[in-house]
Amino acid sequence: MQDKDLPDIVDLVREMGAFGDGGRNRSPGNSNSGYGQGGEPQAKPAPGLPAQSQAAPDLPGHLEGLAARARTYVEAASSPNTRRAYAADWTHFTSWCRRQGLAPLPADPQVVGLYVTALAAGAADNAPGRAAPRSGGRKPHAVSTIERRLSALAWNYSQRGLTLDRKDRHIATVMAGIRNRHASPPRQKEALLPDDLIAMLETLDRGALRGLRDRAMLLIGFAGALRRSEIVGLDCGRDQTEDGRGWIEVLDGGLLVTLRGKTGWREVEIGRGSSDATCPVMALQTWLSLARIAHGPLFRRVTGHGKKVGSDRLNDQEIARLVKRAALAAGVRGDLPEGRRADLFAGHSLRAGLASSAEVEERHVQKQLGHASAEMTRKYQRRRDRFRINLTKAAGL
The missing domain is CATH 1.10.443.10 (Intergrase catalytic core)
Known part of the structure; x- marks a missing residue:
C-alpha cells in the first residue's frame, strides 16, 4: 500500500514535463499536494508535493504500470519505520507552522531555525506568543530528537524537489548553541549478558x-x-x-x-x-x-x-x-x-x-x-x- 505521507511518484514523473501536451492539465489548486493556495497545510490529505507554478499534463496510460513499479522502489528506499517517523516529524512541523502563521513551503532556513529553537525551549506545542510554562508544561526536546527532526525535514523537502540548507546560519548557528547548552551523554540500553x-x-x-x-x-x-x-x-x-x-x-x-x-x-x-x-x-x-x-x-x-x-x-x-x-x-x-x-x-x-x-x-x-x-x-x-x-x-x- 502506498504511504500517504510520501509524494506520489506519478506526480514526480509529471513534473519532468517529458510527455508533451496531450494529457489533461492540472491546475495548481487541484494538485494533490496537501496544501492550499499560499502554502498553508491542510488537514487532509497528508502533506504531499507543493503546488506547481505551471500546469503539468497527466501521465499517459501506457506508463501507469511503470509508475506503479517505480512507486514500489520509492517505498523500498527507506524502511517503514523511518517513513513513519519522518511523516510524524513533518506533521509536527507543519502543525507548528500553522499555529504560528508561517508557511512550511518553500524551504526557509529562518523558519526551520525558529522551529528548532521552539523544540529546544519546550515551546513547540504552545499557542503563538506563549512560552513554555514553568510547571506542568512540556519539557524541552532532547538534542538527539531535534537532530532527528531536522533530518526528517531535510528528507521531506528533498522528496518535494526542494533543498533545505542546514549550513545556513539560521540553522547551523542555532543548532551549535543548542548542542553546547543542552547536549548530554547518550542514554544507552543495558547489555544483557x-x-x-x-x-x-x-x-x-x-x-x-x-x-x-x-x-x-x-x-x-x-x-x-x-x-x-x-x-x-x-x-x-x-x-x-x-x-x-x-x-x-x-x-x-x-x-x-x-x-x-x-x-x-x-x-x-x-x-x-x-x-x-x-x-x-x-x-x-x-x-x-x-x-x-x-x-x-x-x-x-x-x-x-x-x-x-x-x-x-x-x-x-x-x-x-x-x-x-x-x-x-x-x-x-x-x-x-x-x-x-x-x-x-x-x-x-x-x-x-x-x-x-x-x-x-x-x-x-x-x-x-x-x-x-x-x-x-x-x-x-x-x-x-x-x-x-x-x-x-x-x-x-
Whole structure:
C-alpha cells in the first residue's frame, strides 16, 4: 500500500514535463499536494508535493504500470519505520507552522531555525506568543530528537524537489548553541549478558508454543546480534514472502542467516550452543517443528489461548516488549527500582549483550553486528575492556 505521507511518484514523473501536451492539465489548486493556495497545510490529505507554478499534463496510460513499479522502489528506499517517523516529524512541523502563521513551503532556513529553537525551549506545542510554562508544561526536546527532526525535514523537502540548507546560519548557528547548552551523554540500553539471558529463558514456559517462540527469538537475537526488524523479518527460505528481510539455512555447524540490514545484504553465522538448553539452533528447530512452520515467516503470533499459530509475522515491537518483560521477570538489575529497570532494556540489549560478552577479536564482533567501523562496534561493548589497559600504571604511578 502506498504511504500517504510520501509524494506520489506519478506526480514526480509529471513534473519532468517529458510527455508533451496531450494529457489533461492540472491546475495548481487541484494538485494533490496537501496544501492550499499560499502554502498553508491542510488537514487532509497528508502533506504531499507543493503546488506547481505551471500546469503539468497527466501521465499517459501506457506508463501507469511503470509508475506503479517505480512507486514500489520509492517505498523500498527507506524502511517503514523511518517513513513513519519522518511523516510524524513533518506533521509536527507543519502543525507548528500553522499555529504560528508561517508557511512550511518553500524551504526557509529562518523558519526551520525558529522551529528548532521552539523544540529546544519546550515551546513547540504552545499557542503563538506563549512560552513554555514553568510547571506542568512540556519539557524541552532532547538534542538527539531535534537532530532527528531536522533530518526528517531535510528528507521531506528533498522528496518535494526542494533543498533545505542546514549550513545556513539560521540553522547551523542555532543548532551549535543548542548542542553546547543542552547536549548530554547518550542514554544507552543495558547489555544483557549470558547469565542474564539464561535467567530470562527460565521465566518462559517450555510447554507452551508462545514460550518456545519467545525462547527462540531471544537466543537467535542474542547469538546473531540481530536488530528487532531483522529477527521478525526472517523467513524459512529464500524468496518466500514479499516483506521478508532474510532467510535461514540449517547446516551441520549451525545456522546461516542471510539478511538485508541497514548496510545491505550480509550473512550471519550462528553456531550451535554448548548445551541444548542454550542452543539457538535447537530452540529454533523446536519452535518450527511444534508450530508446524515450514514456509514463510519464522516468528508469528500465537493465538487461541496459546494453541494456534497465525500466518502473519510479528511486529518488531514485540521483540522490545519481550526483552523488557523477560528481563523484569528474571530480576535483571534487581538493585534498581522497577521503574528505572523498565527503561534499561530493549531490543538493542541483545546486540549489546553479545558485543560485550564475546571474548574474541573485535573484528569478528564487528562482522557479526554488521558495522562498517570498529568505532561503532565499541559503542555496543558496554562493559568490555574497561580498565584492561591501565595507563596510570603504564605511566609509572
